[in-house]
Amino acid sequence: MSSRTGGLLFIVSAPSGAGKTTLVEHLVQILPNLRMSRSYTSRPARPGERDGVDYHFVTREQFQQMIERGEFLEWADVFGNFYGTSARDTARLMTDGQDVVMVIDVQGARQVKAHGMDHTSIFVLPPSFEVLERRLRGRSVDTEEQMQRRLATARAEASAFRDYDYVVVNDQLEPTVVRLQEIIAAERSRTHRMRAIGDEIIKSFRP
Numbered sequence: 001m002s003s004r005t006g007g008l009l010f011i012v013s014a015p016s017g018a019g020k021t022t023l024v025e026h027l028v029q030i031l032p033n034l035r036m037s038r039s040y041t042s043r044p045a046r047p048g049e050r051d052g053v054d055y056h057f058v059t060r061e062q063f064q065q066m067i068e069r070g071e072f073l074e075w076a077d078v079f080g081n082f083y084g085t086s087a088r089d090t091a092r093l094m095t096d097g098q099d100v101v102m103v104i105d106v107q108g109a110r111q112v113k114a115h116g117m118d119h120t121s122i123f124v125l126p127p128s129f130e131v132l133e134r135r136l137r138g139r140s141v142d143t144e145e146q147m148q149r150r151l152a153t154a155r156a157e158a159s160a161f162r163d164y165d166y167v168v169v170n171d172q173l174e175p176t177v178v179r180l181q182e183i184i185a186a187e188r189s190r191t192h193r194m195r196a197i198g199d200e201i202i203k204s205f206r207p
């Protein structure tokens with residue numbers, strides 16, 4: 001039976017503190033053929049973060065050189081640090097039918113859209129601003145100034161959910177992971193993506 005060859009691209013965005021990284025980490029553990037792309041960043045590693053696992057940590061100079069060489073599929077300046085997705089890494093992951101999920105901010109999502117790349121975008125909203133603030137303060141190593149910046153960015157960017165294909169509200173981890181799984185299953189089952197498999201099955205229907 002033939003199967004899809006190129007993988008699908010999913011984008012997940014959310015305000016900082018909405019829990020998107022935890023959600024997507026659970027998702028890739030559950031779903032075969034779904035990989036999370038690993039971003040490059042110029043921000044210093046936080047305690048417990050590992051280079052090549054959480055991010056590829058690079059200097060601002062290295063990041064700028066990568067921009068100049070056109071190596072990024074998308075990149076953005078978020079809270080004063082650079083973040084970006086390598087075009088080559090993503091293309092490599094998507095060969096052989098692997099689906100890729102990118103956890104990126106709204107600026108990056110707009111760039112992928114502008115490239116005209118086929119993708120499915122999902123926005124994760126917290127149940128309310130109060131819940132978001134509580135979660136952010138709970139996990140925070142930020143100064144109050146950094147916290148205020150994150151909250152201001154969340155206020156400015158949350159309404160971008162309207163530009164995404166799907167929206168999920170992260171009230172509880174497990175049901176939200178299930179919701180994301182359902183979205184991915186639905187996208188994988190779209191007729192144009194199943195055509196080769198369907199055609200193959202239909203051959204067996206011939207008398």
Ligand code: 5GP
Pocket residue numbers: 014015016039040043074075076078083084085103104105106107108109
């Ligand atoms: P953090 O520093 O908390 O890990 O991430 C801060 C923000 O950067 C989050 O909103 C996250 O989604 C975003 N981000 C992480 N990697 C990328 C990336 O490769 N590209 C873009 N555009 N944003 C990213």
